[in-house]
Each structure stands twice: as C-alpha cells, then as structure tokens.
Amino acid sequence: MTDSRFLQDAWYVAGWSKDFDRTLKSERYLGEQIVFFRTGEGRPVALEDACPHRKLPLSMGRLHEDTIECGYHGLTFDCTGRCVAAPTQPGRIPRAGVRSYPVVDRYRLLWIWMGNPEHADERKIFPVENYGNADWGLTDGGTLDIDCHYLWIADNLLDPSHVAWVHLSSFAGAGTDDVALEVEKTERGVVVSRWILGQEPSPYYGKLIKFTGVCDRLQHYEMCFPAIGLNKSIYTPAGTGGRDMTVRPETYINISYHFMTPIDGQHTRYFWFQHRNTDPDNAEISRSMNEGACQAFEEDRDVLVAVHRGMQNMATPNIDLGLDAGAKLFRRSLDTLIRAERRI
Ligand code: FES
Numbered sequence: 001m002t003d004s005r006f007l008q009d010a011w012y013v014a015g016w017s018k019d020f021d022r023t024l025k026s027e028r029y030l031g032e033q034i035v036f037f038r039t040g041e042g043r044p045v046a047l048e049d050a051c052p053h054r055k056l057p058l059s060m061g062r063l064h065e066d067t068i069e070c071g072y073h074g075l076t077f078d079c080t081g082r083c084v085a086a087p088t089q090p091g092r093i094p095r096a097g098v099r100s101y102p103v104v105d106r107y108r109l110l111w112i113w114m115g116n117p118e119h120a121d122e123r124k125i126f127p128v129e130n131y132g133n134a135d136w137g138l139t140d141g142g143t144l145d146i147d148c149h150y151l152w153i154a155d156n157l158l159d160p161s162h163v164a165w166v167h168l169s170s171f172a173g174a175g176t177d178d179v180a181l182e183v184e185k186t187e188r189g190v191v192v193s194r195w196i197l198g199q200e201p202s203p204y205y206g207k208l209i210k211f212t213g214v215c216d217r218l219q220h221y222e223m224c225f226p227a228i229g230l231n232k233s234i235y236t237p238a239g240t241g242g243r244d245m246t247v248r249p250e251t252y253i254n255i256s257y258h259f260m261t262p263i264d265g266q267h268t269r270y271f272w273f274q275h276r277n278t279d280p281d282n283a284e285i286s287r288s289m290n291e292g293a294c295q296a297f298e299e300d301r302d303v304l305v306a307v308h309r310g311m312q313n314m315a316t317p318n319i320d321l322g323l324d325a326g327a328k329l330f331r332r333s334l335d336t337l338i339r340a341e342r343r344i
C-alpha cells in the first residue's frame with residue numbers, strides 16, 4: 001500500500017507552533033493546499049488556500065485584522081472560511097466560502113484535523129506522556145522533508161534491526177541485528193520490540209546513561225495510527241531489565257517522537273523531538289542529543305528516498321523478511337481504517 005490514500009479523520013502535525021504568526025503561510029498536506037495564520041489574539045487558523053472565484057491562492061492575498069483578502073479581486077474570508085466581503089459587487093456577497101480546518105497548539109506543535117471538522121476532538125491528539133514533568137528533559141527537535149511515501153518511514157520506525165546497518169556510529173550495538181523481535185498489535189497501532197540483555201550500550205546512549213558496565217537494553221518501536229512513531233530506548237544495569245522490569249533510579253529512558261505528515265503520496269514532512277528521564281535542564285545534553293539524532297535521521301532519509309524510488313521502479317519482484325512482520329501488520333491495520341472511513 002504505497003498509494004496516496006490517507007486517513008482523514010486524524011490530527012496531523014502542521015508544523016512547530018513558533019513558526020506560525022501574522023503572516024500567511026501556505027503548506028500542502030495530504031494533497032491539500034492550506035493557508036495558515038494567527039489571529040490578532042494569537043489563535044491559529046487554517047483555511048483552504050484557494051479563492052472560490054479563480055482559485056488564486058489566498059496566501060497571495062493580504063491579512064486584514066482576522067480576515068484574508070484575495071489578492072485578485074478582493075473577496076474576503078473570515079476565520080471560519082465564510083466570505084464576508086465582495087468589494088467589486090457591493091451587497092452581493094457570494095455564498096461560496098473556503099474550507100476551514102480545526103487547528104490546535106499542543107506540545108510546541110500545531111496540530112491540524114484533516115477530516116470532517118465535526119469529528120475533531122482535541123482529546124484525540126496524541127498524548128505525550130510526562131510532557132511538562134520537570135524531571136524530564138526535552139530536545140528542540142527538528143523538521144525533515146523526505147521525498148518518500150510516509151509508510152516507508154513508518155516501516156523504518158517499526159524496524160529495530162536497521163540500526164545495525166544504517167546507524168553504525170549511533171544506535172547500532174550488539175544484538176541489534178539478530179535478537180528475536182516481538183510484535184504486538186495494540187489499540188493505537190503496532191509495537192515491535194526486544195530486550196537485548198547483558199551488552200555494551202550503543203555509542204549514542206553510552207554517553208548518556210548514568211551507570212557503567214554492561215546493560216540490558218529495550219528497543220521499543222511503536223507506530224500509532226495514522227502516522228506517529230514512538231521509539232523508546234531503555235538502558236538499565238545488566239540483570240535488571242526484561243519484560244517485568246521495574247524502573248530503578250539509574251534506569252535511563254529516552255523516547256523519540258516522530259510525527260509524519262504526508263505532503264502527498266511522494267513526499268512527507270517529518271517532525272521529531274526527544275524526551276528523556278534525566279538532566280531536565282542540561283542544555284548541552286539536549287544540544288548534543290539533538291545533533292546526534294539529526295545525523296541519524298539524515299542517514300534514514302538517504303535510505304528511505306532510495307527505497308521509495310527502488311520500490312517504484314522494480315525490475316524484479318521484491319521480497320519481505322521476517323523483520324517486516326510488524327510493518328506489514330501496521331499497514332494492513334491502517335488500510336482497514338482507511339477503507340472503513342471511505343466505506344469501501
Ligand atoms: S480570484 Fe479571488 S476574488 Fe477573484
């Protein structure tokens with residue numbers, strides 16, 4: 001399933017909240033062109049970026065207080081997308097407006113509901129556990145445009161094995177290549193995980209954990225419908241890890257959050273940040289973690305762009321491996337949701 005069907009009734013990330021202001025910002029998400037701005041009070045607004053008259057992008061127009069005026073003949077739209085002025089024909093305001101999308105600021109990100117606005121419920125925004133907990137440290141995160149279908153990224157985020165080949169200088173480590181994977185279907189998606197017991201930490205985490213010696217390591221790779229990945233790493237002294245582990249004072253936990261928003265079937269915008277249970281105020285640790293993650297995600301980008309191309313231009317059939325079980329389960333389950341939404 002690498003077509004351009006997307007789950008519509010879902011909150012996707014439209015960008016970092018700080019990047020939306022009183023200017024008109026045009027973005028393409030799920031194949032739809034959308035114009036964003038903030039009202040004078042700072043409330044976010046998202047409208048279809050096409051005037052109903054001659055389809056000039058409204059982002060080429062002007063913001064007047066909390067309305068957008070089309071840059072061609074002045075049709076003017078309020079925050080709900082209703083046409084409120086037609087200067088060329090006083091007294092005859094067209095009934096046609098533009099579509100408006102629900103948008104909400106949360107976790108430093110701007111979230112957009114792409115489906116039926118009546119179904120938009122803020123309680124359905126993906127929950128970031130421990131966000132705001134003063135004991136946890138955050139990285140700034142980043143944004144990456146990747147020229148591939150978002151499900152190739154989803155596959156990657158359900159694939160703990162690729163680190164052994166793609167991320168040699170960061171996340172690779174003993175056991176990341178061949179320790180057996182467990183696949184679990186959950187209410188919100190799929191988890192692929194494994195405990196690697198009694199090994200040295202990976203280069204990236206070796207610098208961050210608060211104990212010495214060999215460790216037990218959890219790779220927890222989770223994809224939540226439709227396009228949010230959560231990658232939890234736990235390091236705990238050897239002998240204290242495993243499925244029934246209890247968190248000890250020295251247990252290190254880092255969660256990388258990955259928010260994918262399809263631009264269309266060939267391009268994806270990818271937002272991410274990390275959240276750890278140590279050093280909440282250590283800016284240097286946050287900076288170096290962010291830098292290391294950026295480098296690793298660039299490594300993924302190179303692979304994923306090439307995979308997208310390779311799978312689109314196959315000269316011979318491709319095969320699946322055992323490691324693909326979780327990714328295939330996620331794709332099948334998401335496809336069922338998309339079909340149910342479209343009633344096909
Ligand atoms: S194209 Fe917008 S008013 Fe004519």
Ligand SMILES: [Fe+2]
Nearest residue numbers: 156166296300
């Ligand atoms: Fe990766």
